[in-house]
Amino acid sequence: MCGAQALVLRSNGSLVRPHVSPYSALGRVRPASTRGVAAAEPAGASAPDPGTPGYLQQAYDLAYLAQKDASNDTVAIVDAFDDPNAEGDLATYRSAYGLPPCGSDTGCFQKVGQDGSSSLPGPSQLWEQEISLDLDAVSAICPTCHILLVEAKSDAFTDLEAAMARAAKTSGVKQIVASWWGTASDVPAGLPTGIPAFPGVATVAATGDEGYAGADQNNYPAALPGVTAAGGTSLAAAAAPGARGFGESAWSFNGLTGGGSGCDRHFERPAYQPAAGCVGRAYADLSADGNPDTGLQVYDSNSGDSQNHWIVLGGTSLAAPLIAAYYAITGVDGTTPQWAYGDAGALNDVLSGSTGACAASIAYICNAGVGYDGPTGVGSISGSVVTGAPGIDGPAIPGGDQTQSNTYTQSVTTHGATIAAGIYRNGLDTHWWI
Numbered sequence: 001m002c003g004a005q006a007l008v009l010r011s012n013g014s015l016v017r018p019h020v021s022p023y024s025a026l027g028r029v030r031p032a033s034t035r036g037v038a039a040a041e042p043a044g045a046s047a048p049d050p051g052t053p054g055y056l057q058q059a060y061d062l063a064y065l066a067q068k069d070a071s072n073d074t075v076a077i078v079d080a081f082d083d084p085n086a087e088g089d090l091a092t093y094r095s096a097y098g099l100p101p102c103g104s105d106t107g108c109f110q111k112v113g114q115d116g117s118s119s120l121p122g123p124s125q126l127w128e129q130e131i132s133l134d135l136d137a138v139s140a141i142c143p144t145c146h147i148l149l150v151e152a153k154s155d156a157f158t159d160l161e162a163a164m165a166r167a168a169k170t171s172g173v174k175q176i177v178a179s180w181w182g183t184a185s186d187v188p189a190g191l192p193t194g195i196p197a198f199p200g201v202a203t204v205a206a207t208g209d210e211g212y213a214g215a216d217q218n219n220y221p222a223a224l225p226g227v228t229a230a231g232g233t234s235l236a237a238a239a240a241p242g243a244r245g246f247g248e249s250a251w252s253f254n255g256l257t258g259g260g261s262g263c264d265r266h267f268e269r270p271a272y273q274p275a276a277g278c279v280g281r282a283y284a285d286l287s288a289d290g291n292p293d294t295g296l297q298v299y300d301s302n303s304g305d306s307q308n309h310w311i312v313l314g315g316t317s318l319a320a321p322l323i324a325a326y327y328a329i330t331g332v333d334g335t336t337p338q339w340a341y342g343d344a345g346a347l348n349d350v351l352s353g354s355t356g357a358c359a360a361s362i363a364y365i366c367n368a369g370v371g372y373d374g375p376t377g378v379g380s381i382s383g384s385v386v387t388g389a390p391g392i393d394g395p396a397i398p399g400g401d402q403t404q405s406n407t408y409t410q411s412v413t414t415h416g417a418t419i420a421a422g423i424y425r426n427g428l429d430t431h432w433w434i
Contacts, residue, residue, distance in 0.1 A: 050236075051297040051312055053097050053140035056289065056322070059235055059246045060348075061383035065329045066141060071108075073328040074146040075138050075175045076167035077321065080155040081124035083131040085301045086111060089309075090135045090147075093299040099143040111149040114163035116170070121153040125302050132300035133313045134179050134321045140296065141325035148173060155180075157188040157220070168198035175324040175334065178205040178227070179317040181219040187266050188220055195270075195336055197226035202334030204228045204324045206316035207284045208260030211253030212356035212366050212374070222283050222316075223264040228337045229283035230319040231376045232259035232290020233350055250353025250368040250375035251291040251314075259290055259316055261355040261374030263365050272341040274372045277362040285337035287350065287376035288322040290314050326381045340378050344371070347379030 048054030057063040083089075087109055094102060102108035113119045131149065138147055148170055152163040160180070167176050176198065187193065197203040205227045208219040222229035232251035239247055251259040263278035273282055289295065295314030303311045327334040332343070340347065350368050355375045358366035365374035372378050 049297075051295060053099065053143070056140055056296070059244075060141075060288070060326070060381050061244075062141060062326070062329065062381075065383050065386060066143060068144070068329055070142050070144045070328050071146060072172070073142070073174050074148050074170070074172040075142065075177065075321075075324050075328055076148040076150060076170065076173045077131070077134040077138065077177045077179075078150045078152065078160060078163045078167055079127055079131050079134065079180070080121070080152045080160060081127045082120045082122060082151050083128040083149075084123055085128070086131055086135060086149055089132050089299050089301050090139065092301075093132075093136045094139055094143075096299065097140075099139055102139065102147060108146050109149070110147075111151065112166070114150060114152045114159055114166055116150075116166045121151055127155070128302050129298075129300050129311075129313065130179065130317060132303075133296065133298050133317055134177055136298045137296055137318055137321035138177070138325045141322055142328045145325060145328050146172065157182060158190045161190045161192065164192070164198070164203070168201045173201060175327050176201055176203045177321045177324045178203065178221050179315075179320040181206050181208040181222060181260070181316075183208070183210075183213055183217050183219055185216050185218075187224075191221050191224060192226060193224055193267075195226040197221070197224060200335060202228065202324065202327050204230050204320045204327070204334070206260075206320045207231050207262075209257050209290075209315045209317075211258045211260060212358055213260060213262045215359065218262045218264045218266075219260050219283075222260070223262055223267075223281060225267045225270055225281045226336060228323060228334055228340070229285045229377070230290075230316050230323050231261065231284030231287035231374075232314070232316045232319045233287050233376060233380055234291035234353070235289040235294045244348070248348060248350050248380055250287075250350055250355065250373075251316075252353040252375075253356045257292075257315075259284070259287075259319075259355055259375050261365050263362055263374070270338070272338045276364060276372075278365055282365060282372075282374055284374060284377040286323055286340045286347070286378065287380045288319040288326070289380075290316050290319040323381060330383065330386050332385060337377075341372075343385050344378040346384040347382050349379045350376040 057066045150163040150167045152159040164176055167173055205222040207222045207229050213219050221227055233248045234251050235248050238245055263280050263282050265280035267281040269280055292314030295312045296318050298311055298313045299309055301309050303309055332339050353368045355366050368375045
C-alpha cells in the first residue's frame with residue numbers, strides 16, 4: 001500500500017501532495033477526501049451556489065424530501081482520531097446555510113470514542129478535515145437527521161471496525177458512513193463480511209480516490225458485499241437543456257486522482273449484480289458527487305487562513321455521506337445495496353468517464369456506460385425513487401385539460417405558461433426564480 005496523501009488543488013490547477021505520515025500495509029487506512037479550490041464564505045444568492053446544500057438538493061431532486069422530519073434517524077459517522085472542533089464547526093456550517101441547529105445540548109449531535117464512552121483519541125488535522133466533510137455532507141442532504149460521530153483511536157482497520165460495530169449497536173442508528181478506504185490483496189481481518197454488514201443498519205463506504213485498484217487489489221470496506229460501495233461523479237450544470245438541469249459523469253482517474261472501482265474475487269457475485277465479466281463482487285453500487293472540482297463547500301476551523309476556513313472538498317469521502325443521508329430521507333432499505341439494482345430505472349444513469357484501465361473481459365468495471373458499471377454502479381442518487389415526491393421525475397401532476405408526467409408544466413400558450421410548483425424553504429436558499 002502506498003502512503004496516505006491528501007491532495008490539494010492549487011489555483012493554477014496543478015496538484016501537489018503534502019507530506020503526511022505513511023501508512024503501512026498492515027491494515028491502516030486513509031481518509032478519502034480530496035481538496036479543491038478555496039471556497040468563498042457563503043452568502044445569500046438568487047440561486048444556490050455550487051457546492052451548497054440547495055445546489056446538491058436540486059441536482060439530485062431532493063429539495064422536497066430534504067425538508068421531511070428525519071429526527072428519528074441517526075446517521076453514524078466513523079472516522080479516526082479526534083476533531084476537538086467538530087461540534088463548533090458543524091454549528092458554523094449549518095448556521096451559514098440556514099439549516100436547523102444540531103448540537104449536543106438537544107441530543108441531535110453526539111461524539112463518542114470507539115468504545116462508546118466520552119474517552120476520545122488524540123487529534124489529527126488530516127482526519128479533522130475528513131470529519132468536517134462528513135458532518136457537513138450529511139447535514140446538506142438531511143438537515144433534520146441526528147448525527148453520531150464515533151472516533152476510532154487509530155486509523156487501523158481493527159480500530160475502525162470496532163468503531164463501526166459500536167455505531168451499529170447504538171440506539172437509533174440506521175446508517176453508518178465509512179468515508180475512508182484501505183487497499184489490500186486480501187480481506188483485512190476483522191471487517192464485517194456478512195450480508196448485511198451490520199443487521200438492520202445500512203453501511204456506506206467510499207470506493208477510494210485513486211482509480212481502479214487493480215486485478216489483485218481491492219479497496220475495503222467498499223469491496224465487502226454487505227455494504228453500499230459509493231462511487232464518485234463529476235457534477236455540473238448541464239451543457240445542454242434538459243429537465244434535470246445538471247450533467248454528470250464518472251469522476252475520472254487522471255493518473256493521480258479519480259473514483260475507485262473493482263472486482264473482488266474473494267466473494268461470490270451477488271445474485272442481484274449483472275453476470276458480465278466479473279465473477280466476484282463488483283463495485284461501486286451507487287454514486288454521488290465526488291470530484292473536488294465540483295465538491296462541497298465545507299467549514300473546518302483548522303483549514304485555510306485565520307480569516308476564512310471555508311474550503312471545497314470532494315472525493316468518494318463526499319459521495320459516501322451524501323448517499324447515507326439520502327437513505328435517511330428516502331427511507332429505502334439500504335441494509336444491502338440490492339434495492340438500488342431493483343430501482344435502477346429511477347436513478348440517474350451515468351454514461352461517461354473512467355476509473356482507469358481494466359482487462360477487456362471486465363472493461364465495464366473501469367468505464368461508465370449504459371446500465372451497471374464499476375465507476376458509478378447503477379447510477380447516482382435521485383429523489384425519484386420515492387413515490388409521490390414532487391420533482392423532475394416525480395408523479396403525474398394533474399391540471400387544466402391534461403396530465404403532465406415528469407414535469408411541473410401544466411399548459412403552454414404563445415404568450416405564457418401555467419406551472420404547478422412548490423417552494424421548499426431552506427434558510428438562505430429561500431429565493432426562487434423562473
